[in-house]
Amino acid sequence: xxxxxxxxxxxxxxxxxxxxxxxxxxxxxxxxxxxxxxxxxxxxxxxxxxxxxxxxxxxxxxxxxxxxxxxxxxxxxxxxxxxxxxxxxxxxxxxxxxxxxxxxxxxxxxxxxx
Amino acid sequence: xxxxxxxxxxxxxxxxxxxxxxxxxxxxxxxxxxxxxxxxxxxxxxxxxxxxxxxxxxxxxxxxxxxxxxxxxxxxxxxxxxxxxxxxxxxxxxxxxxxxxxxxxxxxxxxxx
Numbered sequence: 001x002x003x004x005x006x007x008x009x010x011x012x013x014x015x016x017x018x019x020x021x022x023x024x025x026x027x028x029x030x031x032x033x034x035x036x037x038x039x040x041x042x043x044x045x046x047x048x049x050x051x052x053x054x055x056x057x058x059x060x061x062x063x064x065x066x067x068x069x070x071x072x073x074x075x076x077x078x079x080x081x082x083x084x085x086x087x088x089x090x091x092x093x094x095x096x097x098x099x100x101x102x103x104x105x106x107x108x109x110x111x112x113x114x
Numbered sequence: 115x116x117x118x119x120x121x122x123x124x125x126x127x128x129x130x131x132x133x134x135x136x137x138x139x140x141x142x143x144x145x146x147x148x149x150x151x152x153x154x155x156x157x158x159x160x161x162x163x164x165x166x167x168x169x170x171x172x173x174x175x176x177x178x179x180x181x182x183x184x185x186x187x188x189x190x191x192x193x194x195x196x197x198x199x200x201x202x203x204x205x206x207x208x209x210x211x212x213x214x215x216x217x218x219x220x221x222x223x224x225x226x227x
Contacts, residue, residue: 004157031213033215035217040123040219040220041219042204042217042218042219042220043158043204043217044217045214045215048213050213056213090157090158092158100146100163100165100208102148102160102163103158103160103215105150105157105158105159106157107155107156107157108157
């Protein structure tokens with residue numbers, strides 16, 4: 001059974017803290033993605049990676065960074081958490097190539113910043 | 115610019131009646147199109163995808179969607195709703211030759227007993 005796992009289902013942090021969200025996939029996929037999901041806004045792409053150490057900004061990268069040191073792991077970093085980063089964060093992966101491959105999603109991390 | 119519009123944010127149907135969730139897109143030539151479902155407190159799961167083969171696409175759990183290029187639509191249908199279909203549904207377009215997946219804002223389906 002293919003899987004995308006995320007390190008935490010729920011996380012509570014304080015304003016100004018550095019936050020790490022981890023994502024691991026076991027499907028040997030080249031592409032990995034980080035989204036945030038907010039009510040009425042759908043999913044918005046923060047960053048994606050199409051290979052180890054390669055990354056590209058998505059639609060809303062401000063306040064976030066990412067790291068991909070190994071093929072199976074993609075980390076999202078909030079350098080200094082703010083209350084407007086309270087959201088559901090979803091990680092996804094897909095096979096290499098473009099556009100026609102389905103994405104597989106993790107269960108999500110609900111982050112609250114106080 | 116590429117975009118996806120889900121025309122209804124909420125849809126309510128009675129159990130056993132047909133389901134129609136509407137999606138219009140704006141994209142380049144030959145996009146890939148997807149429908150995903152998200153049950154409460156679960157991750158997104160693929161229902162079906164269109165990748166320029168047959169225009170009528172069958173998915174899991176009795177869902178299907180028809181790609182209509184002239185109308186730039188990709189509506190999701192099911193002949194008979196089941197209580198377990200209550201969830202949020204997302205239409206997604208991926209323009210040809212890109213890594214990007216553009217999500218609609220979602221349609222929440224409610225199934226009434």
